[in-house]
Amino acid sequence: MLGGLLGRSPGLWRWVAWPALHPARAVGDKVKGARDEALETANPGYKPFKNDRKPTNFDKKVLVWAGRFKKEEDIPKHISSEVLDAARNSIRIKVCYIMIALTLLGCLAMVITGKEAAKRDHTLLRMNMEKKAKWRAEVEKDQEAVVGKPQ
Incomplete structure (x- = not known):
């Protein structure tokens, strides 16, 4: 219906109907045009492409x-x-490979130290039994002190 009112004229469509139907895009295009003009004045002779951007220090x-x-x-x-984006993706992949390698090294170190502890009989079960025996001895000593204490 709108096409019938405006006819087949692309100029009318661009200047009348498009901003009315897409106000955010029209404003964004104006802002982008202003940015392109600012780039042109800051760097004469430079025609920015659509996806050009100024890299930050981290970039x-x-x-x-x-x-x-x-x-x-x-x-x-x-x-x-x-x-x-391609540079970020390659860095992301390199970091993932480094993390995988560090994880595998950590797992290998844990297996080796666990086997050495098992050879020395330094297991979690033995440590818990020693700790509980020590607590029982302290409780018995406290009980003897309470029983042997005159009132």
Whole structure:
């Protein structure tokens, strides 16, 4: 129905109907256009792509760790979000591999120390029995002191 009212004119559709039906997107496009103009004035001759962004210090470190650039000084002022996402994913995978390796080393260390403790008969069952025997001895000593104490 709206198409019939506006006809087949793309200009009318873009300037009249689109902002009315999608007000948040229209405002977002205006803000993005203002940002692009600010980038153009700050860096003359630069035409920003749709997904370009200015990397933060952490983003620069991620790009260097991922091997995308040799030094932080080599990183351009604006990079695409796809490059940054790929670098973050590779770092995420490397961190997961490191965590897997550390977990396996920890498990291996626990198995080795457990077997050594079992050889020395330093088990949890034995430690609990010794602790309970010590408590029983203290309770018996207290009872003897109460019985032997004159009133």
